[in-house]
Amino acid sequence: MNILILSLYHPELVRGGSQQIAYELFESLRGQENLNVTLLSAADSNAAALFKSGARITGFDNRPGEFLFLNDDYDYTWQKSSDPLLTEAYVEFLNLLKPDIIHFHHFIRFGVDFLTLTRKTLPRAKIILTCHEFLTICAAEGHMQRLNDGSLCTRPSAVRCHQCLPEKSPEHFFARRLWMQSHLSNVDVFTTPSQFMIDIFAKAGLPREKFHHIGNGLKPRAPKHQETPRPRNHFGFFGQMVDAKGLHILLDAVTILRAGNFENFKVEINGANLNFASPARRSRIETFLAAEAAREVQNVTVNGAYHPEDLASRMARIDWCVVPSIWRESFGLVISEAWTYGRPVIAANAGGPAERIRDNIDGLLFPLGDSRALADTIKRACTEPGLWDKLTAGITQPPDHNAMAEGFFELYRK
C-alpha cells in the first residue's frame, strides 16, 4: 500500500500538535512491511533557508520518504494557494508517487482545494482528512469560540460568523461554507481526535457517517522519574501563550488565591509565542509577569519554550498540569504528556479534556473560563490530603503512536 501523509509543517521546523501527530503516524507506519509511506510537510517563510530556487517540492535533510512542500503564498481567508506552479508540482508529485491513500493531517498551506485537486488527479485514491480543529466550519481559527462574547459556539452560520469577524459580510461566510463543502465532498473519511468534534461537525452539516474518532497517540517518552514525598503544590502550564490556551485564566486564579491570603503554591509557565496573543491579552500577561518579577516571593515563574526532550525535567518539577484553555481543545496532547509522567491534569471542562479526563478519578475539571473556580481547584489540590496520590493512581496511560497508527491503518484498509 502506498500512503502519502500531508502535514502542516514539519515538527522539526515548526512545533505544533498536528504536525507532531502526523510525524508520529509516519514514523509508526513506515516501520511496517508492505507499506510505502511518504511524508509531505508544508514549509513557508519560517524555513526560508530551505527553499531552493525553482523548486516547489524538495527532500528534507536527507531523510528517506520525507519531502517539503515549499509554499510561501497562502490565502488564509479562503484556505488556498494561488500559485499554479505549486499546483503543477503537487500533481506531478502525486502522479510519480501514485498513492493509494492520501491522508491530509491538515490542509493549511496546501489549500483546502487540494482535496479536489487530489480527487481529480487520482480519482480512485482514498482521501482522509484529520480535523485537528474546526477550521472547515469556523473562520475564527477553527476554535468555535465566539470572538464577540467569548462563549463557545455550537452552531456556525453566516450571521453568527459575521458577528465574530465583523469585517467580513454574512455573504462571505455563506460562500465560505459552500466553498468548504464543495472541497470536503471529495473526502472519503474524516477523523477527529475526540468524539465530541463529530457532533459539532455533524450539526454544521457535514456527513456524520464519514467521521471516525481516532485519538492521538504519542511515542513513549522517557521513563517516569522516581517520585519523592513532598507537598503537591506545584502547577505547570505547558503550551503556547496564545489567547485560546487560557494562560490569563491561570494568572487570574493566582491573583484570586493571593487575595485570599493563600500563597503556598508555585506555578511554572512552560511555553512561548506570547507575541501571537492578542494585544490586550499580551499586555495583561506581560503586566502580570512584570509585577510578579518585582515581588520578593514569587508564585509564578516562566521557564520559556521547551522541546520534547525537556519534558521529563519540566514535568518532574511540577505536581499538577493545568490546561486552562478557553476553547474546546480538540484533544489535548499535553494531557497525554502529563499522564506519561504521572501528573494529574486540572483542565477546563470542555472538548477533548472533558472527554478524556475523569473528574476526581484521574484529574480535576473546572468550568471553562472561570478563574475563580480554577483558584478553588488549585487550593483544593494543594490542601486536600491524598488527592494527588488518588488521582495519580487513577491515570491510565493513553494509547501510543502505534495504537493510533493501527487505528488509521484500519481506515486505510476499509
Added chain:
Amino acid sequence: MADSPETRKASSASFDEESYLRFNPDVRAAVAAGHFASGRDHFERYGKAEGRQTKKLSNQLRDRVIATGNLDAPRPRPKNWACSIDSVMISPAGGIFFTGWVDDYLEILDSIDLYFGEWAISFSGAGIARTRRPDVEAARGLAPRHSYGFWGFTAAGRTLPSGPCSVVIRLRSGTEASLMIVAEFLSDLELRTTILHQIETANYFGPPAFEAAHSFGPAIGAQITAFNKILAAHAIKTPYAERFGDVKPHYKGSIIVCLHGNLDAIFVQQALFSQQPDIQDFEFIYVCQNPEQAESLLNEARHSAQIYGLDQTIILLGANAGLSAARNLAAQYANSDRLLFVSPAILPYDQNFIVQHTQVLENAPPEQTALFSVPLFYDDGSLMHGGIYFELDMMPRFETGNMAETILLRPEHYGRGAAPDTAIFLRPRPVPAISGAFISAHRAWFEKLGGFSTDYVLGGYEDADFCLKSLGQGKPAWLHGAKLFHLEGAAKPGAAGTINRWLFTKTWGEIVQKDLLGPAPKNPVFR
C-alpha cells in the same frame, strides 16, 4: 461715462425743476442754502452722474414699472457680491470639468466662460449643476437658503491644451467677475472618477437622487454619458485574451462573468459550478477591467483550470469599460449560441442548475427563452429576485420658486425578501425586466438588440434597459424555474447608479408610465 443721445435729450428737454427738487429733498435744501443755483444746476453738476430721479410719475400709468434709465446697461457689482472658481480640469478625450461657487441668490447666474490661450468655451447658467456649499454658507454668515455651489462638465470630443485659464462668471444682470486659475490635466479615467465623486459627495437641500437628476437634465447628463461612451470604446479596443483548458468548437452555453475588483469569484464559482452535471458542456469567460490584477487573475485562472478542469477564457482590459461594454465584448468570444451573463456574486443553489437550465431551453417555446432569468435567493434563504417591475418616484422642487417635479423610475424585485417557497413569485412568466445578476440570452437575439447599452456609466440599469428593448421588439423577458444564490450585499448604488437611474428614466420613463408601471402592469403581455 459719456451720455447717450437719448439721455442727453431727456436730460435737457424733459428736466422738470419742481419734480427734481421734490424727489431730492437734500438738493432742495442745498439750493435753499445757496450751495447751488437751482435744481438743474445740481443735476448738471452731480445729479446726472449719480442717477438722481428727475421725472415725475404722476402722469404715468399706475401699478407698473416705468423705465427711467437704461435697465440693461452693465451694473457695478452689488455690494458684498462674491464668487470663486475652485478647479478646472481637462482630460485628453476633451472632458472639461469645473467647480466653484457664486452668490447668485438675488441675481441669477447667466454663464461661466473659460478662456484658454487657444480656445474658449461658454457654459450657460441653465446647464450648470447647482449644489449646496456649507463652507460658503458658513463663511458668508447668515446666508439665505440657496445653492451657491456649481459644477459643470462637457465632453468636447477632442484633445484641448490645458494651462492658465481666465474664468468669467456672469450674472443675468450683467454683473461679472474675472478670475484666474491654472487648469489641471487629468487622464480620462481620473476625470470620470472625479465627476462621479462630485456627484456622490455633492450636498443638496433636497433629496440627493432627485436634485442630482435635476442637475443632469439640461446638459450635464448627456455629456457624461457621451464621455463615458468614449472611455468604454477606448477600454475595449485592445483586449488581452488567454484561453485555459480546451477549446471546443461549440458549447451549450458560455458563462460570462465580469469581475468587479474581487477575484474570489473565479475560484469560488468554479469550485461550485464544477460540481454541476454537464458543466463540461459550458465554457467560462471572465472579464477583468483592472490591469493591476492581471497577474493575479491569470494565476487564479491557471490554478483553477488545473483543479476544476473547466474551459475558460480570461479577457483583460486596460481600463474599466463598464459592465455593458465588457459583457458585449465577452459575448464576442463566446463559442456558443447561449450567453449566460452571471454576476460574480452568483452561486448555484444546488447541483441541478445546469440541468434545469437545459430543460428550460428544451421544453419552453423559443420566444420564452430568448431572454430569461431565474429566481435568485439571498444567503439568508429568502427570495432576492423573482423578476423586476417598475415604480415611479416623484419629488417637487421649490428651489427656484417655481414648483416643478422631478420623476425617477425605480426598479423593484418581485418577492424580494419573501419566503423561498412563495409560489406566486417563482412561477414561470413574462416580467417587465430581469436582474442582470443572471441573464440567459439567445445569442442571435442578444446581437439583434445590439447588446447592452453602453450609455450607462460603469454598471446599473443596463439590464432593465436591455429587457425593455427586447419587449419593444416583441419578446418580453421571462422568469423560469431554476434557482441561484445571489450574494448581494449592502453595497450602495453610488454615483454611477444616480446618473444611470436618471438616464434610464429619461430613456424609458414615458413608455413605462404608459402601461408598465407597478407589479401588475397594464400591458397585456403581463396580464
